Amino acid sequence: MILGVIGGLGPMATAYFLELIIKMTDANCDSEHLEMIIHNCPSIPDRTNFILEKSKENPITPMIRIGNQLEKQGVSAIAIPCITAHCFHKELANFINVPIIHIVKETASLLKENGVKIVGIAATDGAIATKLFQNELASVGIDTIIPKKKTQGYVTDLIYGNVKAGKPVDMNKFSVVSKELRQNGSEVIVLGCTELSLIKRDYTIGSGYVDAMEVLAKASILSCQGLLKSQYNDLITK
Incomplete structure (x- = not known):
C-alpha cells in the first residue's frame, strides 16, 4: 500500500x-x-x-x-x-x-482511549476560529480550553514568527501558553499545529503533551x- x-x-x-x-x-x-x-x-x-x-x-x-x-x-x-x-x-x-x-479525529480517539477529560489546544488562529478541535473533542465527550487572546498571540508568534520563519523558538512564550492552559484545567495539551511539532522535536517540553503530527x-x-x-x-x- x-x-x-x-x-x-x-x-x-x-x-x-x-x-x-x-x-x-x-x-x-x-x-x-x-x-x-x-x-x-x-x-x-x-x-x-x-x-x-x-x-x-x-x-x-x-x-x-x-x-x-x-x-x-x-x-x-x-x-x-x-x-x-x-x-x-x-x-x-x-x-x-x-x-x-x-488528524483531528485520530487525536480525539487517542485522548478518549486514554480517559482524558479536559484538553488544552495550541493551534493556529484558523483552527481555533473554526473550532476544529473543540467540536471534534466535544463529540467524544472531552472538554477543551483555548488560550486567551494575548496568549493565542504567543502561539501565532511561535508558529509564524519562529518556526515558519526559520528563527529560534521563544520558549518563554511556549511556557506561558502551557502554564495558562494547565492552570485552567488542561490535563493534556495538544500541539495542534505541525510547526509546534518541531518545537517538541528540538526542545524538552515535559509531560502531558500530545503531538498531533505523531x-x-x-x-x-x-x-x-x-x-x-x-x-x-x-x-x-x-
Whole structure:
C-alpha cells in the first residue's frame, strides 16, 4: 500500500513528517518501510489567512488537484501534515476518491482511549476560529480550553514568527501558553499545529503533551498496513 502526502504546508513540517514515519515504523530493512509519494507544494495559499478572510487565495483548489494526482498514482490513503488544512476535510473528501486520514479525529480517539477529560489546544488562529478541535473533542465527550487572546498571540508568534520563519523558538512564550492552559484545567495539551511539532522535536517540553503530527504518522503507518514500534502506542508525553 502506498501513502500519498499533500505536503509543503509548511515544508519543514513535511520533512519532519517523513522522518516520523520512518522513525516510528518497526522495520528491519529498507523494504519494510512504507512506500510514499510526497507532493511538496509550499505555494498552496495560507489556510488561516483564507479562513479569517485576510486573503481571497483559496488553498482548497490546489489541494484537490494534488489529491487527484496522488489518486491517479495509486495511493491507498492520503495524509496532510497541516492541521489547519483539515478545516476543509469535507470539501477535499468530496473531490478526492481516496481516504484522507483525519488528524483531528485520530487525536480525539487517542485522548478518549486514554480517559482524558479536559484538553488544552495550541493551534493556529484558523483552527481555533473554526473550532476544529473543540467540536471534534466535544463529540467524544472531552472538554477543551483555548488560550486567551494575548496568549493565542504567543502561539501565532511561535508558529509564524519562529518556526515558519526559520528563527529560534521563544520558549518563554511556549511556557506561558502551557502554564495558562494547565492552570485552567488542561490535563493534556495538544500541539495542534505541525510547526509546534518541531518545537517538541528540538526542545524538552515535559509531560502531558500530545503531538498531533505523531498521531498522524501513527495512523498513516497503520492505515497502510505498516508495523508500528511498540514505544509509539502511547503518544502522550510522560
